[in-house]
Amino acid sequence: MGTRTRKRAAVDQRQYSVEAEWTDADLALLEKLRQAEAVLPEDAPRALLSIRLSVLTDETTSPVRQELDLRILARERGCRVVGVASDLNVSATKVPPWRRKQLGDWLNNRSPEFDELLFWKLDRFVRRLSDLSTMIEWSLKRGKNLVSKNDSLDLTTTAGKIMVTIIGGIAEIEAANTSTRVTSLWDYAKTQKEWIIGKPAYGYVTAEDDSGKPVLAIDPDARMALHWARRMALRGRSAQFMVRCLKRSGLMSRGLTVTTLHRRLRNPALLGYRVEEEKQGGQRRSKAILGKDGRPIKVAPQIFTEEEFETLGTALDKRKKKQPPRRVGGATQFLGILLCAECKTNMTVKITNNEFGTYHYLRCRNCKSGGLGAPNPQQVYERVVEDVLKVLGDFPVQVRQYAEGAEVRREIKRLQESISLYMKELEPGGRYTKTRFTKEQAEATLDKLIGELEAIDPETAKDRWVNVHGGKTFREHWQEDGIDAMAADLYRVGIRCEVTRTKVARARAPKVHLRLLIPKDVRQRLVIREDDFAEAF
Template sequence: MKKLTGNRQRLHPADVQWRDTDLALLQELIAAEASLPSDAPRALLSVRLSTLTVETTSPVRQELDLRRLARERGYRVVGVARDLNVSATRVPPWRRRELGHWLNDRVPEFDVLLFWKLDRLVRRLTDLSTMIEWCLAHGKNLISNHDTVDLTSPTGKVMAEIIGGIAEIEASAISTRVTSLWDYTRTQSDWLVGKPPYGYTIDDRGRLVIDPQEQRVLRWCLGAALRGVSARRMTTVLIRARVPTGGGGQWSAGTLLRRLRNPALMGFRVSESKDGGARRSVTVLGADGNPIRVGDPIVTEAEWLSLQAVLDERSKSQPVRRKGGATQFLGVLVCADCGTHMTAHRSRGKVRTYEYLRCRRCPSGGLGAPDPQSVYSRLAGEVMSVLGAEPVRVREYAPGADGRDRRRTVENTIADYMTGLEPGGWYSRTPFTRRRAEQSLERLITELQGLDPDTAQDRWLQTSSGGTFRERWEQADGETMAGDLRRAGITCSVSRHRLPGVRAPEVGLKLIIPADARERLVIKRDAFSD
């Protein structure tokens, strides 16, 4: 078994195993494309799998079957969009990592989208309808290897919608079964399915038991919290001690607080609640109105209540986050010293609430930057003066079908006239018909010479909206400017310098504009936004 490598056959980060026989067939299919004409239709292959395991061969089988289909139909394969571990129910085609990149940014590079089965592409009828509309608007075709789907015929369109409806019904049935299973397990004292909460593991008999190492971590955090140690300080200690998080990644204060606030520490079954936008675990009650116990407790109920009181007391210093987000120009403002993003923070004193910008790595936030609103205003003013006069340009997709059809028509007509003007031809019978045919032929040759070769190619065009970015930013909110700056890769370096006898530091701003910023400012409309 081998892993397929190379730029031409780039893999999804998940490992996919290829056997030697599969690799030989792959090379044979790729070599067969050399005999195709230069104007052969270009095919993009879509390979998708909801759950990837070490044993699965589905991605390999899908790709080889689609390459065989492309060879049978005379298509040249220009790319493979591999989206593995991706649910078609949750993620539509235009939002997937690889296929979405092709559909949004590489449209001119392919003519037809090949997929193994319709449920490999979509599992919602609305998503299928959107894809059909998009293909018709952009001159593309959808072809399935196992279903009668081909948008070049009315029957193929109808069959696509029928099969898509069946796929949606199947996905709905699966969702209902999964939901029913979870509803049932929440009422049971045994641990049947799902990942155990931090501090617990599953033994050989499928029972929920305490994990000794994770129990020690939680007990240490309990004691530290009761002594007044902050969650951020505990997180730093855990990271330095290289304590595993139990789920991959690195410890964070938010992750630690969620685990310390989880009633599962008392051995109770819990479910996730997102009331108010905050993720919290709440206790599941049984039919008798009491919490359902699924394991031995790591902390007693009295300890858990004391812990919550301490955490609540510390959390009172942080005001409620603003509805629109605490930080404007997030991703644009960066620290001049450590290079991390500047974020807005608020702390409540005895008299007033203080707002300031701080970075992540500098000690104490790099002195902070007081009065974030003044920083935002200065940044907006500098951006307006430098880029406000730039015209707003929009990227539009221009299919080359019309140009190709016109060129083909002119070339065929010229060939007919040249045949008719040969000795014995239709136009050579009388001087009048010869003269008129030669005049028409001359006009057609002139038209053919004047046809722009680019109009026969699918391409992106940049059109002006008639306004400037100053007008665009003045008519919209600050997030519109921030989004444009992030798209163009424009950042603003924030420096802070302490002045003698002045408590607040002096804040300096330096706008950093990449050389290709004006090209990246071009607005790319989302064809799937509706």
């Protein structure tokens, strides 16, 4: 039976271009709406538009239509649009608003820049009741409003808050029903001999038979690579050698690793079986799914025979190394911070056992044989700590906090109204001009009010982020919380340390040189940003 390969890669699926969707009529309407915004007063409410789309179909509302509808809504509410957070190909069920690329940046870092968050429909915004509750709580805390174009939702009213919760519950039920249907489909597909859904294992591609049904076919290039790797394994060649050759030949991707190659070579799917993944001790393994008769379910032609697969596994086992168990938290401190100066990969601790004892030393990943081994990793850690404390130890620990300017704005408004009143009554014929005493008292009060108004920093009238000093330096913080806290802070702000190992004549251990790589804006990066949504997980 003939088969036709089916192209299911992402690049071959229907691509969506927002720019291509804008028609001349849409652009004309957009320009008209922007002109209407230009005449709004400076203190007009600021609106952020949230646009989301998981999959574009004929039934979905395009991002262009969502944006235009929301701009019209903003005009009706007298709001100025300050930004559009457009997150396409994003599932509202899987990704909450604060984790989306564009909307998440506005919520976590740019919240002082808007007053209202407008979205087209509730299910375009969230599909989980817990996510909706989190957003309502956040909005009330930050003084923001949530408004839907196609649902009667407005957080400024009690009825609106109740309606949001009810509709959010319905959205969560719909999402749960969808999840149940998908789970049921996967459970059914795993028991069938026909290929129904899923991503094929390495070595196979989806195809169609003469009747149009989906089937699995062998990928010729992958088959060539797998059989070559098997021959190399039988000859005793290392997996690292195979990875280098396969990447150089282009038969496997440039991101291929030894672990990935081992997982592919040991996958029972190469026998044509349906498999599922299981995790044992942190390792990912694939195992064959058994049918009702207790035998593996076959869904594809074999790449290896059973004899070839067994001899391959035996060959791989011969070169398998028995590593000592890792300590809790991992064997390497400052992981992701210590980098090899030559290959720029992470330095990790290798442990070797022999008849003379156990040895720990630092190695990199891409240098030949891991580069020169740097013994005594603890000494390296101590030098890193010393260098970091010398450069950053006296920096103050600052926490970014959200400061609202509503109270200051009210005070400014009160002062301006009082000043206007006194100025009016001090004009000829005003009540403060009837006697010299009342005039002098009113002028003194007016000067005082003007002085109070001038003393107010205009920046404090804005919603903004402020950095608050907690009274500690980073030296004190790290002394209290330990090296793990220091490592976490260094990794967070992008500080790295290059390790150079130089051969020393007539010496077994190399000379180790460390160089800290510190970003220019390290002081700003060190500011601790509290996560408003951390409790949502």
